[in-house]
Amino acid sequence: MSERAGTDGAQDPLRRLVDVMDRLRSPGGCPWDARQTHRSLVPYALEEAHELAEAIETDDRAGLREELGDLLLQVVFHARIAQEDADEPFDVDDVADDLVAKLVRRHPHVFGDEAPGRAATADLEDLHVAWDRIKRTEKQRESALDGVPLSLGALARTQKVLSRAARAGVAVGAPVGDGLGERLFALVAEAQAGGLDAEGELRRAARAWEDDVRAAERPHV
Numbered sequence: 001m002s003e004r005a006g007t008d009g010a011q012d013p014l015r016r017l018v019d020v021m022d023r024l025r026s027p028g029g030c031p032w033d034a035r036q037t038h039r040s041l042v043p044y045a046l047e048e049a050h051e052l053a054e055a056i057e058t059d060d061r062a063g064l065r066e067e068l069g070d071l072l073l074q075v076v077f078h079a080r081i082a083q084e085d086a087d088e089p090f091d092v093d094d095v096a097d098d099l100v101a102k103l104v105r106r107h108p109h110v111f112g113d114e115a116p117g118r119a120a121t122a123d124l125e126d127l128h129v130a131w132d133r134i135k136r137t138e139k140q141r142e143s144a145l146d147g148v149p150l151s152l153g154a155l156a157r158t159q160k161v162l163s164r165a166a167r168a169g170v171a172v173g174a175p176v177g178d179g180l181g182e183r184l185f186a187l188v189a190e191a192q193a194g195g196l197d198a199e200g201e202l203r204r205a206a207r208a209w210e211d212d213v214r215a216a217e218r219p220h221v
Contacts (some may be wrong), residue, residue, distance in 0.1 A: 162192045162207075
């Protein structure tokens with residue numbers, strides 16, 4: 001992996017991060033880091049993503065910076081483990097190269113031959129539809145719902161499939177029935193129609209309720 005230097009000759013911070021991760025993972029480094037696998041790190045990646053979301057939703061600027069770093073660590077850690085694969089090795093540079101190519105490919109309104117002037121006037125909904133179409137073609141998906149992770153929280157996943165179906169022009173009525181699941185689905189559909197994030201709205205309401213509980217627990221003076 002090549003070393004990249006800044007204009008003052010100092011090593012690029014991202015390259016230093018890669019080097020630190022390499023040291024931790026290599027013989028003589030940290031035993032815990034050396035034992036980790038892609039699978040063992042999954043809970044940490046999920047936890048860091050949730051902590052990042054909390055920092056954003058609570059307007060914690062210092063926390064945002066820290067949690068972005070923790071999430072970046074997960075990317076570098078996984079890329080370092082991937083280097084060791086005997087059959088299909090890749091490193092963080094490969095990850096970055098793939099990402100750059102994907103961003104360019106999925107933004108023809110910015111990087112395409114007809115890009116000049118298109119980005120400023122593009123309709124956001126049309127861009128979403130185009131993004132889904134390009135992604136579906138790339139991954140050779142048969143359904144607009146393919147690729148929505150089963151591990152997503154139920155509210156977030158429901159809203160995601162509703163959004164995907166709507167952008168694909170697939171019109172299906174709400175689930176039939178008046179059970180709790182059907183009523184929750186209807187609430188998520190209401191949030192989707194109103195441009196709200198159902199998962200975020202529930203977290204916000206839960207945080208407000210938690211604050212009330214904590215306040216009620218404090219001794220009255």
